[in-house]
């Protein structure tokens with residue numbers, strides 16, 4: 192069963208309040224999403240493997256630790272996931288970036304894939320899928336399917352706000368994928384929007400509404 196981690200650090204909660212606020216404009220919304228993505232990346236990398244090396248400090252020789260060079264790929268679900276990429280790259284600058292293009296059909300709420308491009312060495316990489324919203328879970332489940340079909344084995348899913356329905360959908364379809372969220376909201380409304388949520392993440396990021 193997928194584990195669910197809620198990163199409710201005070202800084203994340205504070206920034207999320209302004210992300211949710213409908214008075215927050217595009218520029219500030221984008222900056223805040225970027226900042227929260229960085230803070231979440233700090234938490235999500237806690238289990239990165241280390242190895243011991245020996246170095247000379249100005250005082251003595253010391254055995255100390257460095258990252259053991261695990262290969263990471265960040266995969267935003269287009270469009271809204273793009274808003275989280277740079278924030279994660281600030282902490283994992285050597286990561287490769289793949290893209291999965293999906294939109295949710297407004298009538299059926301089912302995801303429609305229109306693009307996929309991943310790093311060539313898919314099987315050797317650990318993937319972090321990023322998308323601000325996990326609503327019905329249709330897009331996340333489809334993005335994970337898409338990665339697995341192309342050979343990905345180790346996948347994490349990271350979002351800002353999740354609905355219980357979306358968490359359940361990932362857990363049922365992909366119990367090997369752990370879920371990292373900043374807030375678990377109450378429910379979905381009749382249009383499949385998260386309540387209280389933040390509205391349409393893509394539109395708020397890119398100023399398209």
Ligand SMILES: O=P(O)(O)OC[C@H]1O[C@H](OP(=O)(O)OP(=O)(O)O)[C@H](O)[C@@H]1O
Nearest residue numbers: 269270271294295326327328329330393
């Ligand atoms: O869990 P679900 O019910 O599938 O909904 C979540 C998806 O909906 C939004 O994308 P949207 O379809 O609005 O596309 P956009 O990013 O291009 O705006 C969001 O960024 C997720 O990808």
Ligand SMILES: O=c1cc[nH]c(=O)[nH]1
Nearest residue numbers: 326384385390391392
């Ligand atoms: O609340 C929601 C649900 C899906 N997609 C969004 O951008 N917001």
Ligand SMILES: [Mg+2]
Nearest residue numbers: 391392393394
């Ligand atoms: Mg959208």
